[in-house]
Structure formats: C-alpha cells, structure tokens
Amino acid sequence: MTIKVYGSMFSTATLRVLLCLAEKDIDFELITVDLASLEHKKPHMLARNPFGQVPAFEDGDLKLFESRAIARCISLTYAGKGTDLINSDPKKAAVEDVWLxxxxxxxxxxxxxxxxxxCMKRFLFGQNGDEDIVNEEEKKLVSMLDVYEARLSESxxxxxxxxxxxxLSHMPIIKFLMGTEVKRVFEARPHVNAWVADMLARPSCVKVFGVPAY
Incomplete structure (x- = not known):
C-alpha cells in the first residue's frame, strides 16, 4: 500500500516528513490540505490529527501525527533503505537526539x-510581514546561530x-528562510553556511522542494 501524507507544501512539518521519505527513497502520495481555507480544522482532518494540524500520516493500518515522531518511525521501519538517519551506536544516536x-x-x-x-503571510494571504516583529525575531536568530556555529565548528x-x-528536521525552516533577507545571518557564519549549503544540495531537498505547492 502507498504511504499517504496529508499536508501542505507550505507546512514545515509536512516537509520534514516528505524529506525523510525522500532520504529513505520511499514512494508516497501527498494529499494536499488547503491551509488557507482552514481545511486542517475540518472533521475529516481532525479524525486524522485531533489537534487540527498537518501532517497526518498513513502507512497501511498505521496512522500517525507529529512530524518528528513520523520521521523517526519511517527511519526505523525502513532502516534498510536509503540514508541511515539514526546512528546504530547508542551514544552517537543520543547526541543526534540532543540536537533533534x-x-x-x-x-x-x-x-x-x-x-x-x-514567508507564510505572503504565500498564503498575500500580506507583507510586520517589520518590527521581523527585527525583533532576527535578534533571536542571531543568538541561536551563534550556538550552532560553535557546534558545527566541531563536526x-x-x-x-x-x-x-x-x-533533516531543520531543513524546511532553513529552506524557506534562504529566500528572505535573513539569509545573510546564516551566510555570516562559515560553518553554519557550509552546513546549510550541504543540506540544501541533497537530492532529497531538490526533489521535495521541486514539488508544486498546489
């Protein structure tokens, strides 16, 4: 049976699942949910995700929601396919879990x-972002990426x-931000910049982000 993912190409959580499936080289069917019309809050979607969010996931009789749990399930269930996304060494896997x-x-x-x-205000509603909010949130991004730069200088x-x-779990948000003015904050940190470039060049990223949003 074909794996089904109910979600949206505008949803970073949906994209997380699709990237995982692509890394594992697993075929899937994306059933697009219209977020702008609040389809995710309607009964047929609430039956799949009681919190009214996307994605929802079906693999035969297995039905899941929450993207990181879905990605972990895919990685373990299809361990013999595609990219090994969870280290077999418990200590190394624990470090991966910390950063997850x-x-x-x-x-x-x-x-x-x-x-x-x-991104989303423009994509979904044709609105511009609030400049004051963007400036304030960019300060948080700067502090966060300083921590990531230190970590990525080690590995x-x-x-x-x-x-x-x-x-992989970071890729969707980063991909969206690379098309905005805050790209420069990533580029200003050499190890972060190299990490981002490496991830966005992966075949899974090219494949998933080449899927039309509608």
Missing amino acids: EVGAHKFDPAVGTLVWEL KYLGGDSFSLAD
Missing part, C-alpha cells in the same frame, strides 16, 4: 515567527560526522 530536541524546542520557536512573517553535522534526523 534543540531543533524542536529552541530553534523552531526562535525562528518560526520569522518564517510566518517573511560537519549536528549529531557528528553523519547526516541524521537532527539535520
């Missing part, structure tokens, strides 16, 4: 508002020498 958590609880909250103001990827779920 950092991404979820520190990076995404710090930069999510920037993505909304600079090529966040979890160590190998690309992992920790890196």
Whole structure:
C-alpha cells in the first residue's frame, strides 16, 4: 500500500516528513490540505490529527501525527533503505537526539515567527510581514546561530560526522528562510553556511522542494 501524507507544501512539518521519505527513497502520495481555507480544522482532518494540524500520516493500518515522531518511525521501519538517519551506536544516536530536541524546542520557536512573517503571510494571504516583529525575531536568530556555529565548528553535522534526523528536521525552516533577507545571518557564519549549503544540495531537498505547492 502507498504511504499517504496529508499536508501542505507550505507546512514545515509536512516537509520534514516528505524529506525523510525522500532520504529513505520511499514512494508516497501527498494529499494536499488547503491551509488557507482552514481545511486542517475540518472533521475529516481532525479524525486524522485531533489537534487540527498537518501532517497526518498513513502507512497501511498505521496512522500517525507529529512530524518528528513520523520521521523517526519511517527511519526505523525502513532502516534498510536509503540514508541511515539514526546512528546504530547508542551514544552517537543520543547526541543526534540532543540536537533533534534543540531543533524542536529552541530553534523552531526562535525562528518560526520569522518564517510566518517573511514567508507564510505572503504565500498564503498575500500580506507583507510586520517589520518590527521581523527585527525583533532576527535578534533571536542571531543568538541561536551563534550556538550552532560553535557546534558545527566541531563536526560537519549536528549529531557528528553523519547526516541524521537532527539535520533533516531543520531543513524546511532553513529552506524557506534562504529566500528572505535573513539569509545573510546564516551566510555570516562559515560553518553554519557550509552546513546549510550541504543540506540544501541533497537530492532529497531538490526533489521535495521541486514539488508544486498546489
């Protein structure tokens, strides 16, 4: 049975799942949910994700929501395919998990508002971002990327020498921000800049971001 992902190309969480599937070289069907019309809040979607968010995921009789849990499930279920996204060494896997958590609880909250103001308002509603909010949120991004620069001066990827779920989980937000004025904040940090360039050149990223939004 074909894996189904209910979501949107405007959703960083949906893109996280699609990137994972692409890294594992797994075919899937993307069932587009119209976020602008609040389709994700309607009964047929609430039945799949009770929090009224995307994505929702179906692999046979397995039904999941929450993108990082879905990505971990894909990585473990299809461990023999594509890229190994979870290290088999428990200690190295633990380091990857640390940075997966950092991404979820520190990076995404710090930069999510920037993505909304600079990207999603324009994509979904044809509105410009609030300049005052952008300036304030950019300060948070600067502080956050200083931490990432220090980490990436020690290893090529966040979890160590190998690309992992920790890196993949950052890709959607970063991809959106690379098309905005805050790109310069990433480029000003050589190790962060090299990390971003490496990730965005991956075949999975090229494949997923080549899918039309509608």
